[in-house]
Structures are given as C-alpha cells and as structure tokens.
Amino acid sequence: MAEKLEFARFPTPDGENGWWESLPPAAPVRQVVSGKQYDWVVIGGGITGLCAARRLAELAPDASIALLEADRIGRSTAGRNSGFFVDLPHDISSESYSHSVEADQADVRFQRHGIDYVRTLVQQHGIDCDWRDDGKFHAAVSRKGEAALQHFADGLERIGEDFKWLDQAAIGRVTGSGFYHRAIFTPGCSTVQPAALMRGLATSMPANVQVFEMSPVRDITSQPDGHVLRLDGGQIRARRIILCTNAYAASFGLQHNGLLPVYTFASLTRVMTAQEVQQLGGQVSWALIPADPMGTTVRRLSTNRICVRNHFAFRPGVSVSAADLARAKRLHQRSFDRRFPMLPGVELQYTWGGALCLSANNGVLFGKRENNIYQAIGCNGLGLSRGSTSGKLIAEFALGQDSSLLRQVQEIPLPRPLPPRPLMDIAVSTAIWAKEKAAGTEL
Numbered sequence: 001m002a003e004k005l006e007f008a009r010f011p012t013p014d015g016e017n018g019w020w021e022s023l024p025p026a027a028p029v030r031q032v033v034s035g036k037q038y039d040w041v042v043i044g045g046g047i048t049g050l051c052a053a054r055r056l057a058e059l060a061p062d063a064s065i066a067l068l069e070a071d072r073i074g075r076s077t078a079g080r081n082s083g084f085f086v087d088l089p090h091d092i093s094s095e096s097y098s099h100s101v102e103a104d105q106a107d108v109r110f111q112r113h114g115i116d117y118v119r120t121l122v123q124q125h126g127i128d129c130d131w132r133d134d135g136k137f138h139a140a141v142s143r144k145g146e147a148a149l150q151h152f153a154d155g156l157e158r159i160g161e162d163f164k165w166l167d168q169a170a171i172g173r174v175t176g177s178g179f180y181h182r183a184i185f186t187p188g189c190s191t192v193q194p195a196a197l198m199r200g201l202a203t204s205m206p207a208n209v210q211v212f213e214m215s216p217v218r219d220i221t222s223q224p225d226g227h228v229l230r231l232d233g234g235q236i237r238a239r240r241i242i243l244c245t246n247a248y249a250a251s252f253g254l255q256h257n258g259l260l261p262v263y264t265f266a267s268l269t270r271v272m273t274a275q276e277v278q279q280l281g282g283q284v285s286w287a288l289i290p291a292d293p294m295g296t297t298v299r300r301l302s303t304n305r306i307c308v309r310n311h312f313a314f315r316p317g318v319s320v321s322a323a324d325l326a327r328a329k330r331l332h333q334r335s336f337d338r339r340f341p342m343l344p345g346v347e348l349q350y351t352w353g354g355a356l357c358l359s360a361n362n363g364v365l366f367g368k369r370e371n372n373i374y375q376a377i378g379c380n381g382l383g384l385s386r387g388s389t390s391g392k393l394i395a396e397f398a399l400g401q402d403s404s405l406l407r408q409v410q411e412i413p414l415p416r417p418l419p420p421r422p423l424m425d426i427a428v429s430t431a432i433w434a435k436e437k438a439a440g441t442e443l
C-alpha cells in the first residue's frame with residue numbers, strides 16, 4: 001500500500017542573512033525537472049544534507065544522486081549561523097555537562113570527525129569561506145558567568161582537553177573590549193563564513209550529484225518499488241531518500257515527534273572604517289562564546305565587520321515576524337553598545353533569524369523510518385560539527401557500513417515526547433524567558 005509523507009513547514013525569509021548578502025551574487029538557480037528518476041534523493045541542503053549527498057557520492061560513484069533544497073543553499077539556516085564548528089561539549093553551565101568522562105570524550109570524537117571531514121573538503125576544493133582553525137574564547141562578565149567558566153574548566157580537565165585562562169587585560173587585548181572579566185581559550189574550534197562554506201560545498205559536489213535549489217518537496221508517496229516526490233512543477237522518482245530537513249521536520253499534535261524549532265537571531269555590522277578599526281584595537285579576527293548559553297556570541301571578522309548573536313524564541317511554525325526581528329535587533333544593538341562603546345556609529349546592517357532543532361533530551365531522529373526513508377534530523381544547536389558527522393554517517397548507514405561512530409549515533413535516544421500545545425508553547429517560552437533574564441549582563 002502507498003504511504004504518504006507530507007511536508008508542512010518550509011523556509012521563509014526571516015530577515016536578511018548578512019553572510020549571504022555580503023557574498024558576491026550566487027549562480028542562477030537550477031530547479032529540478034519533472035519526470036526524472038534518481039537512485040538517491042537527499043532532501044535539505046543544509047550542512048547535514050550536503051555531507052550526506054557528498055558521502056553517498058564518494059561511496060557509490062555510479063549512483064545518480066539529487067540534492068533538493070527548498071531555498072538557496074547558503075541562504076537558509078546552515079548559512080545563517082555564527083559559523084562555529086565546535087569540537088567540545090557545549091552547554092558549559094548545564095548540570096549534565098561532564099556527567100560522564102566517557103560520554104563527553106565520545107561527543108568530542110563525534111564532533112571532531114565532522115570538522116575533519118569538512119576541513120579536508122575545504123582544503124581539497126579550495127573553498128573560499130574564511131575557514132580558520134584559530135580556536136574560540138568563552139568569556140564571562142558576571143560572577144555567575146565566572147562560576148560557569150570554572151565549571152567548564154573542571155570538565156575540560158577531567159576529559160583531558162587543553163585550555164588556557166585569560167584575565168580581563170588579556171581578553172581585552174584580543175577583543176579590544178574591556179567588557180569581559182575573564183575568559184577561557186580552547187584551541188580546537190574552527191570558524192567559517194557559513195554561507196560561503198555551504199555554497200562551496202554545493203558547487204564542488206562530485207559529478208554524480210545534481211544540486212537543485214528553490215525546489216521544495218511537498219510530499220512523498222512511498223511504494224514498494226520506490227518513492228514519488230511531488231514538487232511545485234511536477235514530480236520525480238527516487239529509489240531511496242534521505243531526509244535532512246532539521247527543524248522543518250517538527251510535527252505536533254497526534255503526530256508529534258519531539259522536535260522543538262527554536263529560533264535564534266544574529267546581526268552583522270557594516271564594514272568598519274580604518275579609523276573605527278583603530279579605535280577598536282584587538283586582533284583582526286576572533287570568535288567568542290558567552291559563559292552563559294543565553295548570552296551573546298560575538299565574532300570579529302577579517303572583513304572588518306562584527307557579528308553578534310543572541311535571543312531565542314520558540315516558533316513552532318518555523319518562521320518569525322517583523323516584530324521578532326525588530327526585538328532581536330534592539331537586543332543586538334544593546335549588547336553591541338555594551339561591548340563596543342568606542343564604536344558608537346557602527347550600525348547593524350543586517351539582522352536575521354534561523355531555527356535550531358532542539359529536543360528536551362538532546363534526542364535525534366537518525367536511521368531508517370518505517371516507509372524505507374532514511375533521516376538525520378535534530379541538530380540540537382551544534383549543527384555545524386554534529387550535522388557534518390551525522391550527514392556523513394547517515395550515508396554510510398544507508399549503504400550498509402558499520403563503525404563505532406555509527407553505533408554511537410544510534411545510541412542517542414529519540415526526542416522525548418512533549419506536552420500538548422498550548423501547554424508546550426507556554427512551558428518552552430517561559431523557560432526561555434526565565435533563562436534570558438537570568439543571563440543578566442552576559443546578554
């Protein structure tokens with residue numbers, strides 16, 4: 001009997017993605033042509049889908065593979081983030097951080113696997129995306145933030161990872177800002193211009209992968225001999241499918257799958273003048289994560305722009321309003337002014353939002369669904385590194401491979417069931433509000 005999978009959520013503009021807007025114009029869109037048939041179709045051209053399609057092509061060079069993206073590759077979420085390929089456990093203030101040395105070390109291995117995979121591709125194909133292996137700073141402003149840093153340092157010591165403490169003067173010499181009181185430097189994080197990376201990964205695909213943009217899949221009808229994918233201009237057929245649609249896969253009501261689309265927002269300044277660069281001081285490029293996870297992430301870019309990210313909002317429809325963006329911009333401006341009082345005239349040129357795909361227990365959807373479709377969904381905030389690994393692994397899994405990392409990802413639980421709406425909306429939004437309030441000056 002034919003089974004149907006319908007897609008309910010699709011990307012919307014959600015502000016102007018500064019990473020995308022500040023790149024040279026993209027090549028013209030190539031849309032999928034109705035009536036074609038492929039051995040594999042990967043749905044979703046974020047980091048997970050890009051790595052899944054690439055790995056399929058590496059392992060099955062004779063297979064025909066189509067990668068379908070509803071938006072432009074690099075303009076959607078994977079090209080909207082702060083560009084940190086994080087190698088270490090992330091939520092440093094969480095009670096569960098470092099609950100088990102083995103679990104944390106396994107997470108680090110998992111994340112580094114993806115980072116190494118993508119770094120190699122960037123090098124092999126000369127992808128121009130400002131890839132940097134310069135590490136990151138975790139910085140604190142308040143006593144509470146400093147306590148979170150100490151907790152982080154204790155965890156890093158337990159798992160045998162390198163780090164270095166910086167006092168206020170030392171972190172000031174890096175950032176040019178006197179705002180931060182203390183910081184920890186960890187060397188293993190890579191940073192990137194995310195829109196440039198996604199575009200580069202798409203344009204350097206092996207010859208047996210065809211990449212199609214502005215090609216949203218509306219539904220899939222599965223039959224024993226394959227699948228029919230309905231698109232706006234017709235339909236195509238696929239023998240096998242991999243879903244990498246992250247937050248867009250969230251479903252609620254009776255069909256709920258435990259995925260929580262939570263937006264976060266970023267802004268990019270205009271290019272600073274030579275005089276402003278001098279007023280700021282510090283290093284030409286650095287990347288900083290707040291001690292409190294609800295605080296403000298900041299990057300200074302070699303293009304003389306500054307990127308700030310903060311604020312979360314639960315948006316089950318996976319889109320945000322003009323009011324959401326205006327509020328985010330106000331918060332970004334306040335955070336920017338606190339950190340960079342020496343740059344009073346540097347405006348935020350672009351502000352945008354993008355959806356993380358969280359779950360209450362850091363669960364993921366990885367493996368094979370009932371209708372014979374594979375999936376790697378649920379970035380839980382660390383999508384660049386974890387999505388790279390999961391995308392690569394889902395292709396290996398679908399082609400019958402086995403590895404310790406594959407067994408590791410299969411042990412991650414499914415997303416925990418959530419209370420029904422509107423109870424869930426109230427619970428998630430209240431938790432975000434309370435945590436943001438508690439972040440205080442770290443925001």
Ligand SMILES: Cc1cc2nc3c(=O)[nH]c(=O)nc-3n(C[C@H](O)[C@H](O)[C@H](O)COP(=O)(O)OP(=O)(O)OC[C@H]3O[C@@H](n4cnc5c(N)ncnc54)[C@H](O)[C@@H]3O)c2cc1C
Pocket residue numbers: 007009010011043044045046047048049068069070071076077078079080081082083084085086215216217218244245246247248263264265266309353354355356357377378379380381382383384385386387
């Ligand atoms: C402001 C911000 C800052 C962030 N900072 C970081 C960071 O520094 N480091 C980090 O690791 N993560 C960060 N993230 C999270 C990171 O962007 C995500 O974890 C990552 O994009 C997940 O990758 P993905 O490929 O799994 O999903 P996505 O990037 O969401 O890709 C899914 C793709 O599927 C497409 N799609 C959905 N439905 C369909 C359909 N029916 N047909 C065709 N295509 C479809 C979507 O358009 C989308 O491009 C940040 C996110 C935001 C918004």
